[in-house]
Amino acid sequence: MKVNPLPAIRTPTDCLWLDDLSTAVLVTDENLRLLAINSAAEVLLGLSRERVVGGPLGHWLRLDRHLGTQLQQALQREQPVTLRARRLKPLRAPEFLADLVLSPLHAEDSSGRLLLELTAIDRQQRISREDQLRQQQAISRAVTRGLAHEIKNPLGGLRGAAQLLASELDDPGLREYTGIIIREADRLRSLVDRMLGPSNLPRRHEVNLHEVMEHVRGLVSVQLPLGLRVTADYDPSIPDIVADRDMLVQAILNLVQNAIQALGDHGEIRLVSRILRQYTISGKRHRLVARLRIRDNGPGIPDEIRERIFFPMVTGRAAGTGLGLPIAQSLVQLNNGLIECHSRPGRTDFDVLLPLETAS
Ligand SMILES: Nc1ncnc2c1ncn2[C@@H]1O[C@H](COP(=O)(O)OP(=O)(O)OP(=O)(O)O)[C@@H](O)[C@H]1O
Ligand SMILES: [Mg+2]
Structure with a gap:
């Protein structure tokens, strides 16, 4: 098979067309130095293009010697190579399992290039689990x-x-x-x-997500025990979205109240907002998604209910009705979003994911 020549890559911006791909793509030169990295790869690996381009791929991906050798060998080949289910431990992101496709390319000056496509298997599993959860x-x-x-x-x-x-x-x-x-x-x-759950259809207007978060912070701050702090870390570049503000306030309030109840008298709740690129919500891929994270450093969700917390009447609290989370999930879904949860003792994250633009 003849390998197609790669369009010229002189500056990282020559590769902006790669941003339209949902697969994480990285391009290196023959010494495995990064020439380009697309948005999906930035998100997956926790890297920023400006910082990493020009640097050694091995450093940012923390390649072990075996994988490093396989990449070198791929450069010499004529055909793409697929490596299945490799565990990657990137420097700036949690480790994950990925399928790698390594395609050797030839630049105009006939020097070698390697194009790496990474597909996180964990993420595929997340999407199918999400489908299952939606049906249930x-x-x-x-x-x-x-x-x-x-x-x-x-x-x-x-x-x-x-x-x-x-x-x-x-x-x-x-x-x-x-x-x-x-x-x-x-x-x-x-x-x-x-x-x-909510009986009304959403009444959509322009909503500033940080105003929503700050409103909830204000609501709960009057009843906070002295040893409990709620801090905020927002990405000011997140644009307004069209959504039902009251529904979002209620959903985030339910999440923050759960965090307060889980923490008791001491602890910290962090409200964090970020933009994610190329993210799939309910089977639809979105170019840009706002992630509103409610993080607490409490005991975590009890193991025995972890898989079922979004179902009605599932509670780990004596005084709980087990409705806060299913209601929050319905409210966010009515606004085309999704709530995800990751929890372990000392760190529980509830992420409210809301598309910033229509699905592509
Ligand atoms: N941040 C958190 N940390 C630890 N456990 C949590 C957290 N958020 C939720 N949970 C667990 O999930 C359960 C379900 O939460 P949910 O909000 O649906 O119901 P509830 O808080 O028990 O009752 P309600 O919200 O209806 O008053 C909680 O009882 C708690 O055990
Ligand atoms: Mg609750």
Whole structure:
């Protein structure tokens, strides 16, 4: 197979066309020095183009000798080589499993070039897990809706009958009992309504995501224990999005309240915003996505519920109803986004991912 010549790469900007690819792509010269790196690779490897171009690939990818030799050999070949399921330990990002395609290319001056395509296998698994989760949530929502309907009708009758009975009773002691029936019926109704989740369609306007985060920070700051801090680290370049502000406030409030409850009297909650490039949400690839991260240094999500926290009625707290997270997830999904969670003792991240532009 004849390998196609690579368009000239004299400056890193000659490679901007690579940014349209969702696969992480890096190009090196024959000494494995980086000539170009696309946006997907910047995100995957935690690198910035300005810093790494010109430097040795081995340094930023922390290549072991074996892989380094395979890259050198690939440069000598005529055909692309695929390396499956290699564990990479990049200097600036968590390690991950990846498939690598190494394609030797010939530049105009006939010096060697190597084009590396990296596909993170963990990320593919994340997407299929996300699909599975979405289906399970849809089933659980359908069951909840059916159940809620069956509960609400007789509950209305029960409440009405208790009110009629109360009007017939002279004895205040007996009226106390009807009062209990009415109050409990109301409590059950509001629980069922919460289980049903948001009933309105989003009312979309221009929303500043940092205003949303700061609003939530203000709301919770009045009830914070002394030993608990909420800090903020925002990327000011994130543009406004078109979304339902109140829904986002409610979703983020639920997440921050969970973090406060998990921390108890001491700890730190960090509100962080960043832009991600080429990110897939619910099967759609987006060029730019805002990630609003709520991080706490509490005990982490208990193992036994970790896989189910987005389902209704799953709680690890004695006083919890287990509705905060499924509601937050529905609210964010109504705004075309997704909440993801990563948790271990000492570090729990809830990420609200919201597309910054329409899917490509
Ligand atoms: N930041 C966190 N750290 C540790 N555990 C968490 C965190 N956020 C959520 N959890 C766990 O997930 C469970 C489910 O959270 P969710 O908000 O859905 O319900 P809840 O907080 O128990 O009740 P509700 O929000 O309805 O009052 C919590 O009970 C808790 O065990
Ligand atoms: Mg909660």
